[in-house]
Amino acid sequence: QVEKKITVLPGDGIGPEVVAAAIRVLQVIAKRYKHDFQLGYAAIGGAAIDQFQDPLPIETIEMCRESDAVLLGAVGGPKWDNNPAELRPEKGLLRIRKTFDLFANLRPVKAFPSLLDASPLKREVAENVDLMIVRELTGGIYFGEKNRSEVEASDLNIYTREEIERIVDNAFILAKLRKGKLCSVDKANVLETSRLWRQIVEEKKVQYPEVIVEHNLVDSVAMKLITNPAHYDVVVTDNMFGDILSDEASVITGSLGVLPSASIRSDNFGLYEPVHGSAPEIAGEGIANPAATILSVAMMLRYSFNLQEEAAEIERAVSSVFNDGYFTADLVKDQSRALTTDEWTDKVIAE
Amino acid sequence: QVEKKITVLPGDGIGPEVVAAAIRVLQVIAKRYKHDFQLGYAAIGGAAIDQFQDPLPIETIEMCRESDAVLLGAVGGPKWDNNPAELRPEKGLLRIRKTFDLFANLRPVKAFPSLLDASPLKREVAENVDLMIVRELTGGIYFGEKNRSEVEASDLNIYTREEIERIVDNAFILAKLRKGKLCSVDKANVLETSRLWRQIVEEKKVQYPEVIVEHNLVDSVAMKLITNPAHYDVVVTDNMFGDILSDEASVITGSLGVLPSASIRSDNFGLYEPVHGSAPEIAGEGIANPAATILSVAMMLRYSFNLQEEAAEIERAVSSVFNDGYFTADLVKDQSRALTTDEWTDKVIAE
Ligand SMILES: CC(C)[C@H](C(=O)O)[C@@H](O)C(=O)O
Ligand SMILES: CC(C)[C@H](C(=O)O)[C@@H](O)C(=O)O
Secondary structure (H helix, E strand, C coil), rough: EEEEEHHCCCCCCCCHHHHHHHHHHHHHHHHHHHHHHEECCCHHHHHHHHHHHCCCCHHHHHHHHHCCCCEECCCCHHHCCCCCCCCHHHHHHHHHHHCCCCEEEEEEEEEEEHHHHHCEEEEHHHHHCCEEEECCCCHHHHHEEEEECCEEHHHHEEEHHHEEEEHHHHHHHHHHCCCCEEEECCCCCCCCCHHHHHHHHHHHHHHHCCCCEEEEEEHEEEEHHHHHHHHHEEECHHHHHHHHHHHHHHHHHHHHCCCEEEEEEECCEEEECCCCCCCHHHHHCCCCCCCCHHHHHHHHHHHCCCCCCHHHHHHHHHHHHCCCCCEEECCCHHHHEEEEEHHHHHHHHHH | CCEEEEEEEEECCHHHHHHHHHHHHHHHHHHHHEEEEEECCCCHHHHHHHHCCCCCCCCHHHHHHCEEEEEEECCCCCCCCCCCCHHHHHHHEEEHHHEEEEEEEEEEEECCCHHHCCEEECCHHHCEEEEEEEEECCCHHHCCEEEEECCCCEEEEEEEHHHHHHHHHHHHHHHHCCCEEEEHHHEECHHHHHHHHHHHHHHCCCCCCEEEEEEEEEEHHHHHHHHHHCHHHHHEHHHHHHHHHHHHCCCCCCHHCCCEEEEEEECCEEEEEEECCCCHHHHHHHCCCHHHHHHHHHHHHHHHHEEEHHHHHHHHHHHHHHCCCCCHHHCCCHHHHHHHHHHHHHHHHHH
16 A cells, blocks of 8 residues: 555646546556555646646646656647747646656557557557657757857757766666667767767666667667567667657557656656647547556556556556457547547446 | 769679669660760779778769769678778768768658558558658758767757758759648757748748648657658658658668669759668679669659659659569569569660
8 A cells, every 4th residue: 555646737638638537547546456646736738828827837846846756648739839939838848857857758669459450550560569668858959058040050969978877777677677678779870979878878788688789770760660660679769869769659559549658767756648649629529548648647656656566457457448349539430439538448447 | 965974883782783783774774865974983981991991082082073973882881880980981971972062862752552562551551652851961960060078978950041941942842843742840849950940941931832831840750651651742851850751761662672862962963872771691692672773873864964754764664663573582572583683674674
């Protein structure tokens, strides 16, 4: 039995709906295992801009600071698309990552056999995929100095040894717990940051003799993630490459709607959110797919609370519901067979 | 009837073999249309390192300077993999691009129906794909200032207005000649260079009212290139994003062996090369697929010499040979049906 405080940030669009569904699942777990999860709700993104003129208000930061983990829905929508940079919903995301030093973004991509008809890849290519992209999330070109004049613009891609060491350690540890394979992705034939990155991976690997390491160039990985995704176990890379490759890899499963993510720091505090966006076009209809958020809750149990069994139970339930042929609207051709968000969540809870 | 000088840089691995095949096709065109193509051979890459201790010797630069176009095979191989940066084969590539200001890298990706079994994508996703990635090739993070100290490393991503304007113009002109659609790819929600890029595309589009323009974020395009590649016509982006996306898009066709490329500057001088590498593991066996290099010669005729009919004739011949079911070893399961490089080239010439 554990006692944990969770800050819930429903956000925009379908965010509140999928978060509500995931919280229902979390409460079933709490009851069954006699855990005490205390939930506090706060604003982020567009919702926070409307209420506080700030995509990440100080009230939200304070509540997160007193929590053990954060569950986020999604941010963004056309309403705020033309706002100045500081008042855009995604600025809330970038700031919460930096404020809480959430340097490790974990993006698992696992094929559910019953969803593979929806994948753009051939079944034999996509099946058996079970990889995890580990993206550095608080450094690199996202946060380096930016300059702009009349005649030019620049962004500095910069990494310290320390920033690289901690994400690489993180990836090695994950690889050890998984299939023991690590692919480090860089552009060492061109970038100085990549050469430092590659050197650090080489230094670290002696500490993890059970992990098989390969270095690969980002352009080559962009191909192989599609031609042979089953090759990969853990893939570690910088912020910019990780942004591109993790989204690219997400297409393998056939649906963004089933992909969770975790953004964590060294003490296990973490932010958990579905990979998909706020999907404003279907917001409020009760038809959004809650699988990604439910699986994000499973990641929270595993990585922030070290509740392995509970996490595995949620993952098993989601798998079974898909195997039994139950899907939300995004995953069926014949819409009359689609379950609503709540109906689908009921199935998961029943499992 | 035209008279043109072409510098031929066979390079390493299978480079000399595929170049020889493409030259045979070029000579057939010369004879038939009574053109005069004067060929001069020079060294680049590993071959040039071995002979001159320089991946791009001054002799090669001089010969290229006196030519109307350059045909390149491929560079690189395990022999030079551990050389210092300045003595690596790919440095020859980076330097020839910069020396001749080859700022526009054109990477067409077109599906050949008879090859789609080899594609990792489902046939219905990959068929009808006919897109062109236009990558800025002489600026950005590839050539910005690099720094390295004990504790950190950095690369500067920098673009001038002029550099962006010329590549964007180039892409608009291509879009006008093709299907009239342009997708500009950036990361404007994070990068200052991307915001300048997006602004310039917005400014330019009034000059090309017949082209429909969309802006899209690089992470989103990394997904959509796989889920719906037929959506795209011309895609324009910076050097780093272009490197990743053009290699990613290359998997659609099922084979790197059929993809040509052009790297050109404003006065039509250009470097033409297959997208694939030097494949040292099959070098010297006479089994390499020459299609990409033959199609690169077609691009040379089209973009550097403005010989549209001749270019189209080569492209038609290659298409027919594939449609008739003739393939090199990389494209058939049953190796006893594979044609050698020369046999396959004979089929193209016969067409
Ligand atoms: C919204 C954007 C700034 C963000 C990023 O690029 O990090 C998003 O694409 C993501 O991957 O979470
Ligand atoms: C060899 C390397 C420097 C080069 C690049 O990244 O430009 C290659 O990947 C390419 O795309 O031509």
